[in-house]
Amino acid sequence: MCPYTFKDCFGRPISSAPDAWFDVVERYSNDNNKTLKRSTKVSRCLNLGSYNYLGFAAADEYCTPRVIETLKKYSPSTCSTRVDGGTTALHNELEKFVASFVRKPAAIVFGMGYVTNSAILPVLMGKGCLIISDSLNHNSIVNGARGSGAVIRVFQHNIPSHLEEVLREQIADGQPRTHRPWKKIIVIVEGIYSMEGELCKLPEIIAVCKKYKAYTYLDEAHSIGAVGKTGRGVCELLGVDTADVDIMMGTFTKSFGSCGGYIAGSEEVIKYLKYTCPAHLYGTSISPPAAQQIISSIRVILGEDGSNRGAQKLAKIRENSNFFRSELQKMGFEVLGDNDSPVMPIMLYNPAKIPAFSRECLKHNVAVVTVAFPATPLLLARARICISASHSREDLMKALQVISKVGDLVGIKYFPAEPLKQYQDGKAVKYD
Amino acid sequence: MAEAVMNFLNNTLGWVTGALDMPSARAQVFGFQIGGHLFIEVFLLVVILFLLSQKSYKPPKRPLTNKEIDELCDEWVPEPLIPSLNEEPYEPPVLESAAGPHTVIDGKEVVNFSSANYLGLIGHKKLLDSCSAALDKYGVGSCGPRGFYGTIDVHLDFEARIAKFLGTPDSILYPFGFSTMFSAIPAFSKKGDIIVADEGVHWAIQNGLYLSRSTVVYFKHNDMKSLRETLENITSKNKRVDKLRRYIVVEAVYQNSGQIAPLDEIIKLKEKYKFRVLLDESNSFGVLGKSGRGLTEYSGVPIEELDIVTADMGHALAAEGGFCTGSTRVIDHQRLSSSGYVFSASLPPYLASAAMTAIDILEENPELLSKLKNNISVLWKELSKIPGLKISSNKESPIVYLRLEKSTGSQKDDLRLLQKIAQRVLEEDSVFVVVSHRSTLDKCRLPVGIRLFVSAGHSESDLRRASGSLKKVSAQVLGSHN
Numbered sequence: 040m041c042p043y044t045f046k047d048c049f050g051r052p053i054s055s056a057p058d059a060w061f062d063v064v065e066r067y068s069n070d071n072n073k074t075l076k077r078s079t080k081v082s083r084c085l086n087l088g089s090y091n092y093l094g095f096a097a098a099d100e101y102c103t104p105r106v107i108e109t110l111k112k113y114s115p116s117t118c119s120t121r122v123d124g125g126t127t128a129l130h131n132e133l134e135k136f137v138a139s140f141v142r143k144p145a146a147i148v149f150g151m152g153y154v155t156n157s158a159i160l161p162v163l164m165g166k167g168c169l170i171i172s173d174s175l176n177h178n179s180i181v182n183g184a185r186g187s188g189a190v191i192r193v194f195q196h197n198i199p200s201h202l203e204e205v206l207r208e209q210i211a212d213g214q215p216r217t218h219r220p221w222k223k224i225i226v227i228v229e230g231i232y233s234m235e236g237e238l239c240k241l242p243e244i245i246a247v248c249k250k251y252k253a254y255t256y257l258d259e260a261h262s263i264g265a266v267g268k269t270g271r272g273v274c275e276l277l278g279v280d281t282a283d284v285d286i287m288m289g290t291f292t293k294s295f296g297s298c299g300g301y302i303a304g305s306e307e308v309i310k311y312l313k314y315t316c317p318a319h320l321y322g323t324s325i326s327p328p329a330a331q332q333i334i335s336s337i338r339v340i341l342g343e344d345g346s347n348r349g350a351q352k353l354a355k356i357r358e359n360s361n362f363f364r365s366e367l368q369k370m371g372f373e374v375l376g377d378n379d380s381p382v383m384p385i386m387l388y389n390p391a392k393i394p395a396f397s398r399e400c401l402k403h404n405v406a407v408v409t410v411a412f413p414a415t416p417l418l419l420a421r422a423r424i425c426i427s428a429s430h431s432r433e434d435l436m437k438a439l440q441v442i443s444k445v446g447d448l449v450g451i452k453y454f455p456a457e458p459l460k461q462y463q464d465g466k467a468v469k470y471d
Numbered sequence: 472m473a474e475a476v477m478n479f480l481n482n483t484l485g486w487v488t489g490a491l492d493m494p495s496a497r498a499q500v501f502g503f504q505i506g507g508h509l510f511i512e513v514f515l516l517v518v519i520l521f522l523l524s525q526k527s528y529k530p531p532k533r534p535l536t537n538k539e540i541d542e543l544c545d546e547w548v549p550e551p552l553i554p555s556l557n558e559e560p561y562e563p564p565v566l567e568s569a570a571g572p573h574t575v576i577d578g579k580e581v582v583n584f585s586s587a588n589y590l591g592l593i594g595h596k597k598l599l600d601s602c603s604a605a606l607d608k609y610g611v612g613s614c615g616p617r618g619f620y621g622t623i624d625v626h627l628d629f630e631a632r633i634a635k636f637l638g639t640p641d642s643i644l645y646p647f648g649f650s651t652m653f654s655a656i657p658a659f660s661k662k663g664d665i666i667v668a669d670e671g672v673h674w675a676i677q678n679g680l681y682l683s684r685s686t687v688v689y690f691k692h693n694d695m696k697s698l699r700e701t702l703e704n705i706t707s708k709n710k711r712v713d714k715l716r717r718y719i720v721v722e723a724v725y726q727n728s729g730q731i732a733p734l735d736e737i738i739k740l741k742e743k744y745k746f747r748v749l750l751d752e753s754n755s756f757g758v759l760g761k762s763g764r765g766l767t768e769y770s771g772v773p774i775e776e777l778d779i780v781t782a783d784m785g786h787a788l789a790a791e792g793g794f795c796t797g798s799t800r801v802i803d804h805q806r807l808s809s810s811g812y813v814f815s816a817s818l819p820p821y822l823a824s825a826a827m828t829a830i831d832i833l834e835e836n837p838e839l840l841s842k843l844k845n846n847i848s849v850l851w852k853e854l855s856k857i858p859g860l861k862i863s864s865n866k867e868s869p870i871v872y873l874r875l876e877k878s879t880g881s882q883k884d885d886l887r888l889l890q891k892i893a894q895r896v897l898e899e900d901s902v903f904v905v906v907s908h909r910s911t912l913d914k915c916r917l918p919v920g921i922r923l924f925v926s927a928g929h930s931e932s933d934l935r936r937a938s939g940s941l942k943k944v945s946a947q948v949l950g951s952h953n
Contacts, residue, residue: 178814
């Protein structure tokens, strides 16, 4: 994927928690980037790359003591699968909690988000079924779909009318070669697309699926906890009733500062998954401290810890995202993504600009993530910013200053900039 | 009247022939007289050629109209998303404390044989201390994939440590043990390559084989003769075999049966037929071998002979995640092409530090290994005398696998019977053993059984209690069944 010349832009090790500011370990190479060795020097950088939407990444005053208590009680692992001896009282509590948070009747939790998609799709779909997935879906969905043995068709990214066209054509045609009718059809979309920052056009897609009797599968890896008035994801944000989505999937890595994934659906679906899903029967159960972190962070978000930190965090991330995006756009950058989405890709287009942007930002102590082929098309390279609720206004201003300077240097201000003066605290602040 | 018609016909024919004969009456080509009949023959030939060149009638193609598509869409009825279950799914017992050698279920203390906690490290003070320190420093999650600031120094330290422990150049850490094999296999084996795998491999490996789109040939479970025949078959029948990549995939200790793979014989076959070997050491790492380095140490095979070794850290190391180890090129390749590594958030740092502490404890306390080996042999001896149940696992395997001596004929009924035994053993004697549940997607056809995971933390009285209880309950259950 990345040639040796800019290998140092990826895989940068850190030596502290991935909070708003973190320590990036400096690496050096004696053989033109073929091997990179760690040095003992670290530089304190502003973190614009980690998925830390609500700021739970580092030790948290409510969550961490409880996590350590759980660690002492249950140990870091159960060394067993859920169906053997790996189900503790904590796991059952977690599943009930997640189901109520997501507003579905039941939920099942797995130890890793990637495995959730790869092991669920083969259970639900098999030969004779059709999977219609968005063209920019994540690799775990693609792998799960391939592993299921069903036929896969793709519809143009986020265009409900094309989805309708594909559905009509496929139902009328039937299975390839035999033309027998399909057994079942499922449409897979994501809440927020991680490389585009866009929200899914969920109401329209659900309407199309209902009309043609297709099942829907929503992957909320990036949107759960980060959008919506109470953090319940795109369904809340776009006003879609959760009963209309058949299967809701999400991960706990991004907004909850933990690990693992969940599937929420009706009682029958979850019962069936518990009966036969390989990840449940053969995979080690989720680590108890990680489970406790999820429960505690959801409690904070809902305000059940007795404070209003959750509501503050949700408001902060919305405010931060919208402020940052509008400022970048005013400066003349091409920024993708919808309002309220904490993921904002800045287009670089030219792959040669990737190492320049990345290294220059690092020199000014701002750590950004640059994405190249094959995660994005070859000529659509981008730098992806992930905003967090733990970024303060000063952090964002510093980031804007540095990005503006580097943007000028590298030449990525593709749009005309708006006039420069911005007002903050009643004083005019100029970016140059 | 007839005469007149005949006359008329004769006259017409004579006139036509005369007309045709006239221009070529005296023509001669190559000594042959050209007669008028030739023109008729040529004309007929032209007519025949014309007819042959006509396309046969095809009904015109009519694409479906919108109305017809609407009708088809209205008519179509999908199947329900999930098939209806005929029985209530199994509800596992809920633990109320850590899954150590003794645990609490329903307020009662039970002896726990269901956790693969081979070295008894669950609840070890050093492990808990290092985890607490890591949690305070790094928080819980790593918040990013390895390529995007999810690489924390503990990950790199652990990779170096495990490589040093096993004596390999490098290793790579995966966030989930399950995903290690099913990401590693497709990273190396592609469409057209040949993989020879044991028929008893677990689901993660089966899924990896399926995703790789290679040609997979299964050989009889742990049967070296069958392996040799399969390899011979492949290499002799396939002429292009030298140009394809060839792999043998085996597990060190099979999760589905407790058998141990004879690694030295496999290596001999590998050298002879020129295959590469992928070994899954999830249940042998930290168990087999003088210092716990796994099957390679146990069989006396140098680890360089194996191309790719993977292991799940959720067993002996009492952590979570998985690692893969091998040569530098093998590992570097996975850092870019293994989907479970590149596209997934990395392992939480506290689990990596737990695993590192576990290796430290193993190196400092080799008596854990001898205790485990002792426990295994004691349990094996005790359990070999149960009427109606037969041990089908190896004498030195940490998973003791008991299956029915006489199967009922259907896997479901076997499972029900064994489940009854396990349930009664738990309720009456507070011994927690588990039955092997199989997913509907699992292709493995090995018989189901009761599994006991032996730990170094079990005392001899625990082992005797388990074997006594199993003897009693299975006699009752199987006796009444027969």
